[in-house]
Amino acid sequence: xxxxxxxxxxxxxxxxxxxxxxxxxxxxxxxxxxxxxxxxxxxxxxxxxxxxxxxxxxxxxxxxxxxxxxxxxxxxxxxxxxxxxxxxxxxxxxxxxxxxxxxxxxxxxxxxxxxxxxxxxxxxxxxxxxxxxxxxxxxxxxxxxxxxxxxxxxxxxxxxxxxxxxxxxxxxxxxxxxxxxxxxxxxxxxxxxxxxxxxxxxxxxxxxxxxxxxxxxxxxxxxxxxxxxxxxxxxxxxxxxxxxxxxxxxxxxxxxxxxxxxxxxxxxxxxxxxxxxxxxxxxxxxxxxxxxxxxxxxxxxxxxxxxxxxxxxxxxxxxxxxxxxxxxxxxxxxxxx
Amino acid sequence: xxxxxxxxxxxxxxxxxxxxxxxxxxxxxxxxxxxxxxxxxxxxxxxxxxxxxxxxxxxxxxxxxxxxxxxxxxxxxxxxxxxxxxxxxxxxxxxxxxxxxxxxxxxxxxxxxxxxxxxxxxxxxxxxxxxxxxxxxxxxxxxxxxxxxxxxxxxxxxxxxxxxxxxxxxxxxxxxxxxxxxxxxxxxxxxxxxxxxxxxxxxxxxxxxxxxxxxxxxxxxxxxxxxxxxxxxxxxxxxxxxxxxxxxxxxxxxxxxxxxxxxxxxxxxxxxxxxxxxxxxxxxxxxxxxxxxxxxxxxxxxxxxxxxxxxxxxxxxxxxxxxxxxxxxxxxxxxxx
Numbered sequence: 001x002x003x004x005x006x007x008x009x010x011x012x013x014x015x016x017x018x019x020x021x022x023x024x025x026x027x028x029x030x031x032x033x034x035x036x037x038x039x040x041x042x043x044x045x046x047x048x049x050x051x052x053x054x055x056x057x058x059x060x061x062x063x064x065x066x067x068x069x070x071x072x073x074x075x076x077x078x079x080x081x082x083x084x085x086x087x088x089x090x091x092x093x094x095x096x097x098x099x100x101x102x103x104x105x106x107x108x109x110x111x112x113x114x115x116x117x118x119x120x121x122x123x124x125x126x127x128x129x130x131x132x133x134x135x136x137x138x139x140x141x142x143x144x145x146x147x148x149x150x151x152x153x154x155x156x157x158x159x160x161x162x163x164x165x166x167x168x169x170x171x172x173x174x175x176x177x178x179x180x181x182x183x184x185x186x187x188x189x190x191x192x193x194x195x196x197x198x199x200x201x202x203x204x205x206x207x208x209x210x211x212x213x214x215x216x217x218x219x220x221x222x223x224x225x226x227x228x229x230x231x232x233x234x235x236x237x238x239x240x241x242x243x244x245x246x247x248x249x250x251x252x253x254x255x256x257x258x259x260x261x262x263x264x265x266x267x268x269x270x271x272x273x274x275x276x277x278x279x280x281x282x283x284x285x286x287x288x289x290x291x292x293x294x295x296x297x298x299x300x301x302x303x304x305x306x307x308x309x310x311x312x313x314x315x316x317x318x319x320x321x322x323x324x325x326x327x328x329x330x331x332x333x334x335x336x337x
Numbered sequence: 338x339x340x341x342x343x344x345x346x347x348x349x350x351x352x353x354x355x356x357x358x359x360x361x362x363x364x365x366x367x368x369x370x371x372x373x374x375x376x377x378x379x380x381x382x383x384x385x386x387x388x389x390x391x392x393x394x395x396x397x398x399x400x401x402x403x404x405x406x407x408x409x410x411x412x413x414x415x416x417x418x419x420x421x422x423x424x425x426x427x428x429x430x431x432x433x434x435x436x437x438x439x440x441x442x443x444x445x446x447x448x449x450x451x452x453x454x455x456x457x458x459x460x461x462x463x464x465x466x467x468x469x470x471x472x473x474x475x476x477x478x479x480x481x482x483x484x485x486x487x488x489x490x491x492x493x494x495x496x497x498x499x500x501x502x503x504x505x506x507x508x509x510x511x512x513x514x515x516x517x518x519x520x521x522x523x524x525x526x527x528x529x530x531x532x533x534x535x536x537x538x539x540x541x542x543x544x545x546x547x548x549x550x551x552x553x554x555x556x557x558x559x560x561x562x563x564x565x566x567x568x569x570x571x572x573x574x575x576x577x578x579x580x581x582x583x584x585x586x587x588x589x590x591x592x593x594x595x596x597x598x599x600x601x602x603x604x605x606x607x608x609x610x611x612x613x614x615x616x617x618x619x620x621x622x623x624x625x626x627x628x629x630x631x632x633x634x635x636x637x638x639x640x641x642x643x644x645x646x647x648x649x650x651x652x653x654x655x656x657x658x659x660x661x662x663x664x665x666x667x668x669x670x671x672x673x674x
Binding site: 074115119259262263266271 | 412441447453454456459573575576599603607
């Protein structure tokens with residue numbers, strides 16, 4: 001098998017800001033694996049938070065000897081090898097995992113959801129993300145998101161209440177709050193959550209920094225369900241989260257791809273944790289890959305492709321709050337020429 | 338899809354005795370699902386310990402409306418429906434799960450290990466089980482098992498030391514001990530384990546009764562790794578076992594089939610637990626189905642088909658300690674006429 005990497009620079013429709021960073025462009029990486037006349041596609045969405053860049057992804061994958069493998073069905077061997085060699089380049093491993101799954105599906109002539117025995121009509125509604133911005137812009141974005149039944153609101157600054165109040169002037173649709181680890185202690189988090197509970201908030205994601213000892217206490221006191229995001233990277237993180245959170249947010253980029261995401265879902269279920277499937281800012285390639293897992297999760301936040309201009313791929317389609325998974329073999333995306 | 342059940346009475350080569358029961362014949366159930374010109378096979382191995390019988394399996398499956406489904410790729414929906422409707426008839430659910438997996442593999446033209454991305458050459462050696470018997474018979478069985486590099490020895494009576502000593506007169510190959518929940522407290526278990534540790538014992542399975550509070554203490558004191566069997570039925574049992582055991586024994590019959598077994602493997606790995614794949618007394622059908630999971634586990638105890646006369650199926654083959662998984666589509670068994 002041959003592996004090719006190339007840059008996938010995605011220009012955002014609007015500057016995207018969360019509690020710790022802001023961006024106008026995302027430098028993702030496209031992975032193509034050729035085998036037997038078929039091409040599998042994968043996308044890496046490296047995150048500065050995890051100290052990955054497009055360059056580090058390309059460098060990591062250039063070291064991986066995929067050419068020694070001639071059997072695409074050896075997924076487990078190849079991906080274990082990649083984990084051994086490339087850790088902690090999780091977004092690089094994820095792109096490899098995606099491209100291999102795409103190839104397996106194409107080889108068998110079935111979409112990934114079918115390979116996994118899942119019913120593509122059982123998908124939860126997806127939320128649409130409102131990044132941090134000034135109040136007039138927040139209100140404009142909220143109006144633009146009229147088609148989306150659920151908003152995910154990025155908080156974690158001094159303006160938290162002002163932002164939510166500004167949204168509530170426009171709409172009373174349910175919101176999900178993502179503090180991106182910005183509230184400094186359980187006291188602040190508890191206070192904000194109490195206020196948010198009166199604002200039709202469904203749940204709060206990552207209220208405090210990773211491994212905050214105050215999380216166990218916060219879970220007991222919280223009026224709203226709490227989801228781990230920055231705290232929940234890999235399958236082995238999940239068991240210790242059960243005492244501090246009500247659910248986890250799984251992202252392919254954090255965990256190393258579809259195979260690991262599936263494991264995290266099973267671990268979370270065994271612990272009675274809710275499961276959300278999230279994303280980075282990605283093209284329709286990465287989002288569509290993740291969408292095949294939707295029938296196994298409770299909450300979806302797969303909107304990264306909606307935030308970019310000139311999506312290089314077509315795949316998952318958005319219809320009245322729901323994503324519709326393509327029925328083509330593999331991931332099921334087509335590349336715009 | 339149409340589901341047919343029939344009795345599969347398996348006559349044992351020798352009376353098989355463990356700490357709590359003994360048998361000369363096992364009354365299993367064959368499940369056949371027809372769809373689109375293909376037939377998927379599954380086997381239920383009901384256990385009196387879990388209050389299941391061939392009759393209860395046949396009755397349970399007769400209630401399940403498989404005919405409403407026309408798409409074999411809806412595995413998750415069908416099996417969730419079965420779990421909802423048939424719990425706790427786990428061996429019935431397992432037979433359904435097996436037959437559906439067999440159909441999916443046949444439909445796609447690939448063996449199950451390939452569907453799951455596994456390398457069939459990565460299988461651990463399997464052990465051969467010596468049931469409880471008189472000393473001369475134990476020694477005869479040990480001699481007969483010359484081809485098997487590892488013995489699994491059933492203990493849990495007053496003769497435990499005599500049995501192991503009798504085996505040690507014949508061979509010094511490694512043994513694994515299964516007490517089948519028979520040692521009454523942590524004191525007795527600790528004493529027996531100390532003695533067994535000097536007898537080239539690899540590990541001890543289910544030393545004490547299910548949910549024994551003494552297990553946590555025993556884990557800390559034990560000179561040998563401890564595996565849960567009776568304690569480890571379903572994925573949701575696994576998290577609480579991490580403090581009391583070093584590993585778990587997964588059996589399709591206990592957990593509800595291949596799909597649930599896969600989940601248990603993932604949960605166990607996230608908790609750093611070792612994984613053994615075990616079986617009941619089953620034909621080559623049930624054993625071969627389980628064998629496709631072997632590349633994901635550390636220890637194998639898949640010898641149930643070797644204990645019966647006139648195996649109605651051919652599938653997995655035994656070669657110098659290893660099981661060789663068939664390469665035919667689906668489970669890969671053929672029925673003897």
